[in-house]
Amino acid sequence: MDEQPQFHEVEARSVLETGIVGLDHITGGGLPRGRVISIFGAAGAGKTVLGLQILAHRVSAGERAVFISFEQTADSVLEDMAGFSWGADGFAEDELIVLETGVPTDLHVSGRFDMQGLIATLLAVTDASGATIVMLDGLNALLSLLLEEADERRELLRLTDWVRSQGLTVLITAKASAENERARTRAEILDYQTDCVLVLDRLQTGNAISRTLQVTKYRGAAHIGHIVPVVMTNNGVEVVIAGGLASETLAPGAPASRPDQRMPTGVEELDPLLGGGYLVGSRTLLSGAPGTSKSTLAAAFSLAVVQDGGRVLYVSFDEVRAQLELHTASVGYSFREPLENGSLRILEESASGGTPEESALRIVRAVDDLGANAVVIDPVSALTGSGHPFADEALSYLLTSLSQRGVTVLLTSLLHGAATVDEATKSNISTIADNWIHLTYIANGGERNRALTIVKSRATAHTNQVRELVITSEGIELRPAYVADGDVLLGSARAQKEEQDRTEAWLRAVEYERGEAEILASMAELEGRISGLGNEVDLRRRDLERLRTTRDGALERTATALEARVAARRSGNLANDGDLANDGEGAHE
Amino acid sequence: MTETSTSRSAELTLLVAGESSASRSARATLDALIGDGLAEASQVRVIDVLQQPDFALRYKVYFTPSLIVETSTTTTTIVGDLHEVDEVKSLLAAA
Numbered sequence: 001m002d003e004q005p006q007f008h009e010v011e012a013r014s015v016l017e018t019g020i021v022g023l024d025h026i027t028g029g030g031l032p033r034g035r036v037i038s039i040f041g042a043a044g045a046g047k048t049v050l051g052l053q054i055l056a057h058r059v060s061a062g063e064r065a066v067f068i069s070f071e072q073t074a075d076s077v078l079e080d081m082a083g084f085s086w087g088a089d090g091f092a093e094d095e096l097i098v099l100e101t102g103v104p105t106d107l108h109v110s111g112r113f114d115m116q117g118l119i120a121t122l123l124a125v126t127d128a129s130g131a132t133i134v135m136l137d138g139l140n141a142l143l144s145l146l147l148e149e150a151d152e153r154r155e156l157l158r159l160t161d162w163v164r165s166q167g168l169t170v171l172i173t174a175k176a177s178a179e180n181e182r183a184r185t186r187a188e189i190l191d192y193q194t195d196c197v198l199v200l201d202r203l204q205t206g207n208a209i210s211r212t213l214q215v216t217k218y219r220g221a222a223h224i225g226h227i228v229p230v231v232m233t234n235n236g237v238e239v240v241i242a243g244g245l246a247s248e249t250l251a252p253g254a255p256a257s258r259p260d261q262r263m264p265t266g267v268e269e270l271d272p273l274l275g276g277g278y279l280v281g282s283r284t285l286l287s288g289a290p291g292t293s294k295s296t297l298a299a300a301f302s303l304a305v306v307q308d309g310g311r312v313l314y315v316s317f318d319e320v321r322a323q324l325e326l327h328t329a330s331v332g333y334s335f336r337e338p339l340e341n342g343s344l345r346i347l348e349e350s351a352s353g354g355t356p357e358e359s360a361l362r363i364v365r366a367v368d369d370l371g372a373n374a375v376v377i378d379p380v381s382a383l384t385g386s387g388h389p390f391a392d393e394a395l396s397y398l399l400t401s402l403s404q405r406g407v408t409v410l411l412t413s414l415l416h417g418a419a420t421v422d423e424a425t426k427s428n429i430s431t432i433a434d435n436w437i438h439l440t441y442i443a444n445g446g447e448r449n450r451a452l453t454i455v456k457s458r459a460t461a462h463t464n465q466v467r468e469l470v471i472t473s474e475g476i477e478l479r480p481a482y483v484a485d486g487d488v489l490l491g492s493a494r495a496q497k498e499e500q501d502r503t504e505a506w507l508r509a510v511e512y513e514r515g516e517a518e519i520l521a522s523m524a525e526l527e528g529r530i531s532g533l534g535n536e537v538d539l540r541r542r543d544l545e546r547l548r549t550t551r552d553g554a555l556e557r558t559a560t561a562l563e564a565r566v567a568a569r570r571s572g573n574l575a576n577d578g579d580l581a582n583d584g585e586g587a588h589e
Numbered sequence: 590m591t592e593t594s595t596s597r598s599a600e601l602t603l604l605v606a607g608e609s610s611a612s613r614s615a616r617a618t619l620d621a622l623i624g625d626g627l628a629e630a631s632q633v634r635v636i637d638v639l640q641q642p643d644f645a646l647r648y649k650v651y652f653t654p655s656l657i658v659e660t661s662t663t664t665t666t667i668v669g670d671l672h673e674v675d676e677v678k679s680l681l682a683a684a
Contacts, residue, residue, distance in 0.1 A: 101649055101651070107666050108665065108666065108667045109668050110667055110669040110680060111670035111671055111672045112611055112672075114609070116638065116639065117604060117606065117650040117652050117653045118645075119639070120646075120650075121642065121650070124646040142651055
């Protein structure tokens with residue numbers, strides 16, 4: 001059977017690491033040693049860079065490598081290499097040999113020919129240098145000079161057979177999107193005759209272009225054959241796939257070594273609800289509609305970490321740095337000092353300017369630059385909801401990279417309305433987060449109040465009860481929500497209910513007070529009336545006395561006058577009457 | 590003839606790879622050129638690049654056979670089995 005010899009190859013398979021973690025992962029450990037590997041791609045897809053990067057890594061691992069360009073001068077190759085972190089310091093001439101081969105312009109052809117001169121060249125250069133890996137860049141320029149398609153097929157077969165017989169590892173770059181029939185056939189021949197095929201491509205989504213890599217063939221070995229995202233940075237080609245990271249050993253200080261250490265949430269009342277804070281190295285999702293103060297909570301967390309002596313990278317997709325600073329400062333969270341002393345850094349990312357995989361790499365790099373032990377991604381939905389084909393891969397890569405570093409992660413996410421839980425589940429955000437805190441507005445009695453619920457908190461006893469989140473000028477406070485008849489009451493509804501209950505108790509107290517007061521008042525009234533009546537009695541007594549006094553005076557005067565007339569009569573005369581009259585007349589005198 | 594004098598002053602190096610039919614054809618043509626007096630035997634050498642690969646590297650020859658025609662000022666390469674002697678003569682004349 002055909003498969004039989006291939007099966008033996010698996011067992012004897014020797015691989016060489018490319019130094020590109022993600023590529024080593026999808027190829028099951030590296031490229032096949034002693035074999036021919038094709039790198040396909042359109043112009044500008046990064047074929048040459050990928051090849052050079054692999055060569056550079058092999059050289060750094062102690063091997064010697066040869067780079068033969070059929071398109072570029074040696075100087076321009078070296079110049080290109082110097083632009084990358086792995087090529088900036090250059091290489092010793094006998095470690096990485098760069099040959100320029102410019103196909104001669106004054107080449108005359110007479111009759112049939114073969115490509116054994118190339119084999120002789122490879123023989124000469126590898127013998128002299130002891131090189132074990134060779135890259136042939138732009139071989140198609142050479143192949144296209146061959147007269148017929150059949151010649152190409154024959155010469156490629158000769159080359160690959162020879163390479164395998166020598167135990168050399170050879171990388172051949174070739175254009176995949178062939179402009180003509182001959183080039184298409186060449187690609188097919190290469191694809192067929194080489195042992196491993198890598199395809200670099202580009203995928204456009206809106207304005208953003210994702211670079212991709214696919215291992216379309218790996219003879220005799222299992223490999224991951226799906227298209228993976230690639231980012232070109234000054235580190236060269238980076239394959240953005242989380243799988244490659246998982247196998248690496250955890251960095252010292254990773255969460256595994258400190259299983260119970262907590263980080264403050266920045267909200268005093270929230271810490272106990274999460275068992276003392278966010279678990280170091282955990283991921284927390286803060287979901288909620290716009291304006292539910294996700295960023296404010298994130299700011300509170302950032303400042304708490306900084307105050308504990310940590311370093312925080314705040315990745316802001318929505319707001320530019322100045323806006324964010326202003327916004328958080330207005331609610332009592334000022335970034336000014338930590339920004340100035342370098343313990344906090346704001347990384348402004350644009351959701352529209354690039355691809356999620358590029359953002360993911362930039363974030364990881366910024367974390368490394370800063371030595372951050374906490375990261376806020378505000379909002380992570382800028383990555384996941386971007387509609388880019390590799391959003392999930394980028395997020396997974398990012399979170400795995402951060403976990404590896406033991407970094408505590410706070411992700412905010414814009415989720416709306418009733419679809420919240422569905423959306424979160426669909427986008428897998430909920431499954432990648434250890435804690436999930438959901439913020440909502442609860443409309444009640446013409447008011448919108450912020451409410452905080454802990455939907456999930458992995459490995460922590462936590463409360464599911466809704467809290468009211470109140471933003472004061474001093475920051476965030478959580479208040480227990482008022483639960484009545486199974487409803488959660490917040491804001492004035494809560495206040496109202498509380499007031500109502502208070503009033504009832506008060507009324508009961510007032511009731512007693514009122515009874516007592518009434519009695520006291522009536523007693524006082526009665527006493528008042530008593531004292532008023534007393535006064536009246538006095539008055540009457542005085543009236544009486546006055547009356548009596550007046551009456552006694554009048555009686556005395558009458559009695560005196562009578563006594564005087566009685567005395568005058570007794571002294572004599574009838575004239576007493578006249579006297580009496582005279583007396584009356586005399587009174588006129 | 591001016592053409593022949595140009596050729597005579599040139600150094601000819603034929604790079605072949607092993608004993609292929611193309612190698613034999615190219616050698617035969619070279620012998621014919623010498624026989625016709627168009628090249629001097631002392632100015633002609635034949636190299637098997639599989640035996641002496643440094644020559645392939647030095648001349649940047651990837652195709653075999655290759656005839657390198659070197660004058661004091663120019664280097665011309667004629668690639669192929671050179672089985673059309675007349676064609677080679679005119680190429681040498683142009684070189």
